[in-house]
Amino acid sequence: MTPDKEPSGAECLLRALKDQGVDVIFGYPGGAVLPIYDALFQQNAIRHILVRHEQAAVHAAEGYARSTGRVGVVLVTSGPGATNAVTGLVDALMDSIPIVCLTGQVPTHLIGNDAFQEADTTGITRPATKHNYLVKRGVDVARVVHDAFYVARSGRPGPVVVDLPKDILIGPAPYAPPSQAPHRSYRPVTEPDPAAIARAIDALVTARRPIVYAGGGVINAGPEAAALLTEFVHLTGFPCTNTLMGLGSFPASDPAFLGMLGMHGTYEANLAMHGCDVMFNIGARFDDRVTGRLNAFSPDSIKIHADIDPSNINKNVPVDIKIVGDAGRVLRAMLAEWRRRADAPNHAALTAWWRQIDAWRGKDSLRFTQKMAAGSVIKPQYAVQRLYEICRATGRDTFITTEVGQHQMWAAQYFKFEKPNRWMTSGGLGTMGYGLPAGMGVQVAHPDALVIDIAGEASILMNIQEMGTLAQYRLPVKIFILNNQYMGMVRQWQELLHGGRYSESYSAALPDFVKLADSFHATGLRAKTVDELDDVIHRMLAVDGPVIADIAVDPRENCFPMIPSGAAHNEMILGPEHADRAAEVTDEGLMLV
Amino acid sequence: MGLPMRDMRNRAHTISVLVDNESGVLARVIGLFSGRGYNIDSLTVAQVDRDSQLSRINIVTSGTEMVIEQIKAQLDRLVPVHRVTDLTVQGPHVAREMALVKVVSTGENRVEALRIAEAFRARVVDTNVGSFVFELTGAIDKIDAFIELMRPLGLAEVSRTGIAAIMRGAATI
Numbered sequence: 001m002t003p004d005k006e007p008s009g010a011e012c013l014l015r016a017l018k019d020q021g022v023d024v025i026f027g028y029p030g031g032a033v034l035p036i037y038d039a040l041f042q043q044n045a046i047r048h049i050l051v052r053h054e055q056a057a058v059h060a061a062e063g064y065a066r067s068t069g070r071v072g073v074v075l076v077t078s079g080p081g082a083t084n085a086v087t088g089l090v091d092a093l094m095d096s097i098p099i100v101c102l103t104g105q106v107p108t109h110l111i112g113n114d115a116f117q118e119a120d121t122t123g124i125t126r127p128a129t130k131h132n133y134l135v136k137r138g139v140d141v142a143r144v145v146h147d148a149f150y151v152a153r154s155g156r157p158g159p160v161v162v163d164l165p166k167d168i169l170i171g172p173a174p175y176a177p178p179s180q181a182p183h184r185s186y187r188p189v190t191e192p193d194p195a196a197i198a199r200a201i202d203a204l205v206t207a208r209r210p211i212v213y214a215g216g217g218v219i220n221a222g223p224e225a226a227a228l229l230t231e232f233v234h235l236t237g238f239p240c241t242n243t244l245m246g247l248g249s250f251p252a253s254d255p256a257f258l259g260m261l262g263m264h265g266t267y268e269a270n271l272a273m274h275g276c277d278v279m280f281n282i283g284a285r286f287d288d289r290v291t292g293r294l295n296a297f298s299p300d301s302i303k304i305h306a307d308i309d310p311s312n313i314n315k316n317v318p319v320d321i322k323i324v325g326d327a328g329r330v331l332r333a334m335l336a337e338w339r340r341r342a343d344a345p346n347h348a349a350l351t352a353w354w355r356q357i358d359a360w361r362g363k364d365s366l367r368f369t370q371k372m373a374a375g376s377v378i379k380p381q382y383a384v385q386r387l388y389e390i391c392r393a394t395g396r397d398t399f400i401t402t403e404v405g406q407h408q409m410w411a412a413q414y415f416k417f418e419k420p421n422r423w424m425t426s427g428g429l430g431t432m433g434y435g436l437p438a439g440m441g442v443q444v445a446h447p448d449a450l451v452i453d454i455a456g457e458a459s460i461l462m463n464i465q466e467m468g469t470l471a472q473y474r475l476p477v478k479i480f481i482l483n484n485q486y487m488g489m490v491r492q493w494q495e496l497l498h499g500g501r502y503s504e505s506y507s508a509a510l511p512d513f514v515k516l517a518d519s520f521h522a523t524g525l526r527a528k529t530v531d532e533l534d535d536v537i538h539r540m541l542a543v544d545g546p547v548i549a550d551i552a553v554d555p556r557e558n559c560f561p562m563i564p565s566g567a568a569h570n571e572m573i574l575g576p577e578h579a580d581r582a583a584e585v586t587d588e589g590l591m592l593v
Numbered sequence: 594m595g596l597p598m599r600d601m602r603n604r605a606h607t608i609s610v611l612v613d614n615e616s617g618v619l620a621r622v623i624g625l626f627s628g629r630g631y632n633i634d635s636l637t638v639a640q641v642d643r644d645s646q647l648s649r650i651n652i653v654t655s656g657t658e659m660v661i662e663q664i665k666a667q668l669d670r671l672v673p674v675h676r677v678t679d680l681t682v683q684g685p686h687v688a689r690e691m692a693l694v695k696v697v698s699t700g701e702n703r704v705e706a707l708r709i710a711e712a713f714r715a716r717v718v719d720t721n722v723g724s725f726v727f728e729l730t731g732a733i734d735k736i737d738a739f740i741e742l743m744r745p746l747g748l749a750e751v752s753r754t755g756i757a758a759i760m761r762g763a764a765t766i
Contacts, residue, residue, distance in 0.1 A: 122617060123620070126617065126620060126621060127624055130672070131671075131672040132617075134616070151672055155670070156670075184613070184675075185612075185613060185673055185674060185675045188670075309666075310670070311663060311667045311669075311670055314659055314662055314663070315663055318659060
C-alpha cells in the first residue's frame with residue numbers, strides 16, 4: 001500500500017487486525033477471500049495458519065483464546081467456508097470464548113442471487129454468534145472490525161462474525177483507528193453493586209455449611225481472578241468445587257478443593273452442593289450437567305450467584321442474591337467486604353462441616369482397580385493418572401485439550417490443574433473433534449509448552465485431517481487416545497439405560513493409528529497392556545514433534561461417579577468398587593440427554 | 594430459607610425495546626423468542642428517531658415472572674439493543690392497536706354490525722352493497738371484543754397492527 005493511495009478493504013482489514021493486536025489467524029482460502037490472502041502475502045506482521053477444515057480453524061482459535069485470554073481470529077471463505085465454521089462458532093458461544101470470524105461473501109450486487117458459494121452467512125450465524133455484521137460499504141470496514149473485537153471480548157465473551165463481500169475487500173476503504181468513545185449500545189456492567197456484595201457477605205458470614213462453586217467465568221476474568229478466588233477460599237476457610245469449565249481456576253492440589261461437581265463429579269462435591277446452607281456461585285451458570293434434577297437441587301441453601309451476564313441469573317435456578325459483574329471485580333469486592341467484618345465466620349460450624357466433607361471424601365469416589373501384572377488390560381483412569389504424574393514430573397508447563405465423551409470426563413477427574421488457562425474442553429456444546437484443532441491453537445500460542453489432546457478413538461477421527469496442519473507447522477501436539485473401540489459414553493448410556501443394546505456405538509474398521517501417524521509425518525506409538533504404558537508416555541513426551549499414542553484400554557469401563565439423568569445430587573451411582581451403588585433412572589430421566 | 598417465593602402464574606407483559614435501526618435487528622429479536630421458546634402475542638416495530646437511527650419494538654409476551662425476567666435479560670444482551678423497558682412493571686401505560694375488520698353481510702346482520710361499530714367508535718373506511726371495512730383503534734381487549742361481536746354478523750377478515758405502547762404521565766423510557 002502506497003501512503004498516498006487509499007487502502008483497499010482487505011488492506012484496511014489487516015491494519016485493523018494489527019491495531020487490535022492480532023498476531024495469528026487460523027484460516028482456509030477460497031474465492032471470496034482471495035483479496036485478503038493477497039494482502040496477507042504482502043505483509044509479515046500477521047501469521048496465517050492454514051488448517052484443513054474450517055471447523056478446525058474455529059476450534060484452533062478457541063484453543064488460542066482459552067490458553068492466552070486473547071481474542072482468537074478465524075478467516076474463511078463464503079458459502080461452505082462459513083457453514084463449516086458454524087459448529088465451532090456455536091461451541092465458542094456456549095463456552096463463552098472470544099472469537100472474531102471473518103467470512104468472505106459474494107460481491108454486494110450478487111447477494112440474494114444464489115451466486116456460486118453464496119450463503120446467507122449472517123442469517124445462518126445469527127443464533128450461532130454473540131453478534132454478526134455484514135459490511136456493505138468500504139467506509140465501514142475498520143469501524144466494524146474494531147466493533148467486532150470489542151463485542152467479542154467485552155462482558156460475557158463470545159464469537160462474532162464479520163461477513164465481507166468481495167467488492168468491499170477490493171474497493172477503497174479509508175482506515176480509522178479504534179474509537180475511544182463508549183460503545184453506542186453495548187456496555188455490559190462489570191463493577192458489582194456494593195449493596196449486593198454486602199448482602200452476599202451477610203449470608204456467607206453466618207453460613208454453617210458454605211460452598212464456593214466456581215466456573216469458567218473466573219477463568220475468563222483472567223489469571224488475577226483465579227488468584228483472588230484462591231485468596232477468598234483461603235481467607236474464609238470454605239470448601240471449593242469447580243465446574244468442568246472452571247477447572248484450573250482453583251488449584252486442584254489445595255486441601256479446600258472438592259474436585260469437579262456435576263454428572264461425573266466427585267461424591268464430596270455433589271453432596272456438599274446438596275447439603276450446603278449457603279452457596280456462592282461465581283462465574284458458573286447452573287448448567288443441567290451440574291444441577292441434575294432441578295427440583296431437588298441443593299434444596300436448603302441460600303444461593304448467591306455472581307455472573308457477568310444477567311441473563312444467566314435466575315435462568316435455571318432461582319437465586320436469593322444476584323450479583324452482576326466481572327468475576328475478578330466481584331471477588332475483589334467480596335474480599336474487601338469480608339475483611340471489613342470483625343465478626344469472623346462460625347468456626348465451630350465450619351469445623352463440623354469439614355468433618356462431614358471429609359467423611360464423604362473417605363468414600364474415595366474416584367477409586368478404581370488397576371491390575372499391575374504384565375499383560376493386564378489398561379484401565380483408562382490409570383492411563384490418565386499416569387499421564388498426569390509423568391507430565392508433572394517433567395516440570396513442563398502442560399496444556400490439556402480433550403475431545404468429548406468418557407475420556408473427557410476421565411481427563412477432568414484424573415488430570416489435576418493448578419493454574420487457569422491450561423484446560424481446554426468443549427463443555428456446553430460437547431463437540432467431538434474439538435481437541436486436536438484446539439491443541440493446535442494452544443501450541444501456536446505456546447510453542448515451547450507441552451500440549452496434549454486426551455482423545456477417544458471415535459472423536460479423534462472427526463478432525464483427524466488436522467494431522468496435516470501439525471506436520472506443516474511442526475506443532476508438537478501429543479494425541480493420547482484412550483482407545484476402547486466404542487463411542488464410550490454412548491455405550492455407557494446404552495448399558496445403563498437401554499438394556500445393553502449397543503446400537504451403532506462400536507468403532508468398527510478403525511485405522512491403524514500408528515500407521516496413520518506415520519503417513520502424516522508424525523510418530524505413532526501404541527500401548528496394549530499395562531506394562532507398556534509408562535514407556536509409551538515417556539517416549540511420547542520425548543519426541544520433538546507430533547505424536548499419536550494409541551492406548552488400548554478396557555472397553556467395558558464406565559465413567560463413575562454418575563448422576564443419572566433426572567436424578568439429584570444425592571442419588572449418584574458409584575463405581576463397581578463401591579458396594580452401595582444406588583439410584584435408578586426414571587422415565588422422565590430417560591428423556592433427558 | 595429454601596427457594597424464594599415465586600409467582601408461577603403466566604402474565605402478559607408489554608415490553609418496549611429501543612434498538613439501532615439496522616438490518617437484522619428484528620430478526621435477532623424474533624429469533625431470540627423462537628429459539629428460546631418464548632411467546633409473542635404481539636410485536637410492532639418502526640423507526641422513532643431519524644437522527645439517532647433508533648427504532649422502537651413493542652412486544653406483548655406472556656410467561657411466569659422468571660420467564661419474563663429472562664426475556665428482558667436476553668433482549669438486553671443483544672448488541673444493538675439500547676434499552677429494554679417493561680411497561681407492565683413500570684406502571685400505568687397506554688397501549689393501543691389499530692384493526693381493519695371486514696364484515697360481509699346483508700339485511701338485519703348488516704344493520705346490527707353498523708350499530709355495534711358506532712358503539713365502539715369504529716369508522717367505516719370502505720363500504721359496498723354487501724360489505725363494510727371498519728377501522729377501530731383501542732386496547733387489545735376492546736378490539737378482541739369487537740371482533741367477537743362481528744363473528745356472527747359476517748366477519749370475513751381481520752388485519753391488526755399489534756400494539757404501540759407508551760407510559761402515562763411525563764415519564765419516558
